[in-house]
Amino acid sequence: MTISIYNTKTGKKEPLSTIKEKHINLYVCGITVYDYCHLGHARSTLVFDMIVRYLRYRGNTVTFIRNFTDIDDKIIKRAAEQGTTTEELSNRFIEAFHEDMASLGNLKPDLEPKATEHIPEIVDLIQTLIDRGLAYEQDGDVYYRVERFANYGALSGRNLADMMAGARIAVSDKKENPMDFVLWKSSKPGEPTWDSPWGAGRPGWHIECSAMSKKYLGDTFDIHGGGKDLIFPHHENEIAQSEGASGKPFVNTWIHHGFVTIKDEKMSKSLGNFLTIRELLEQYPAEVLRLFVFSAHYRTPLDFTDQAMQDAETGLDRLYGCLATLTRLPRQGDADAADTVGKKDRQKLEKLEERFCKAMDNDFNSAQALGHIFDTVKAVNKIAQHLPPTPSQQTLDRLRQAGATLKQLGDLLGILQQDPVAYLTAKQEKILSAIDLSPQQIEALIAERNKARDEKDWTRADEIRDRLLSRNIEIKDAAGGTTWQVKI
């Protein structure tokens, strides 16, 4: 079985082939650091986190690089607004980004290079492009000459004539062609600058990714990823820069993920309809967000609603509930007793990993993979529920094995790694602290109700029960007495 991936470059799913056997060089476009990250950025990091974990799980080594673009017009503007330097501003938001990543439970990339730490590489690359006739200097700016790059538009399925017809490009008389894009910008007074053969200035957007990917991954590497909005112009321009300079293919596989939407509109800063990661995590645990994100395929739009998040939370509770059930199983079973698991359920438990991998192999279909997880949970619950008083050792072993597999596969999605009992307890305590009843008061009410029950005063008993239930306290009458728990 091989992993197949949808490649934007060809518009098809293709079996993954790597330059080096069992090794994958992956470059993902990171953020421009001038503000806190929102849910859309979170999806991006979550998707590639899942992809990297899965690629490694399937026996590959992965060199995962995600850059920071820490010099750019927006950063300069924002720093000026805040009366600070671009360096201070970008470092502050890089730190915030790292905090967000830790909160989300994302693995660290192997390297997180910054544009400003690669100015010499950027200058070299631009010089190569000038030497090859693909770029030209104009009053201290350097532009890429798109007409000289034959494949310009190949990734995004455009051609220069169509784009010109679109005519939404700001006309600049410095450019030979309106589609030419800037590689190096001469700096205005007060802006951060670096020396270059074309005078003091700073890199344009796009060139930093070409320079850094080349430095760390070489002229040609396996996978390059980012959001769909980066296909054009960012990735198109990277190709023009990198292939123009090296004369070699830049990237074999392009992975682009879909957007997070709100009310079916793209979440973006300019629309103002965004939620920052930190705001969101105040309301929902990271695992809930992960489950929500992975419940849709990475290339489809993902519409954010509170209802969807609550659904995800209920789903996560169900998964942990199943794992908690498994911890309560008797330690020892009857070695001689027959296995009580039916053939169909047995298959579900045994084939979980296989089904999960088959789904993930198919362009990282985490939604389908999660479906298999839930399907298995249902089987586990059923078996556990119907266990005889003295269960067979074989059955217990099966259930425990399934629990271990669930946890192992959950790790590929960054979920289910907490102790299940602790997870549920913590959740109950959190809810309990938010209501105006102490455990002592609850116990007292239960005692009162039990007295009423003994006297067959059902009205009074029900009244107390409903009162507790209205505060999210569920009570359970069992043979050994009444227990209570917080409804989650």
Next chain:
RNA sequence: GGCGGCAUAGCCAAGUGGCUAAGGCAGUGGUCUGCAAAACCAUUAUUCCCCAGUUCGACUCUGGGUGCCGCCUCCA
């Protein structure tokens, strides 16, 4: 205007040229209970936006239509 994507049950969301169209949430019935709750079981799309075509057979392929979204300016 150019290019691309999507349309599957109340909601979310997979999927396949032909076995029962995953799974989650919500709902309904049942087991249990004095009644409940929890848990579990069962059940909820004769049908996959509309029309035409290809085919023995299409929700899946082709063409057309409708609706929604995205990129073409910064964007994950």
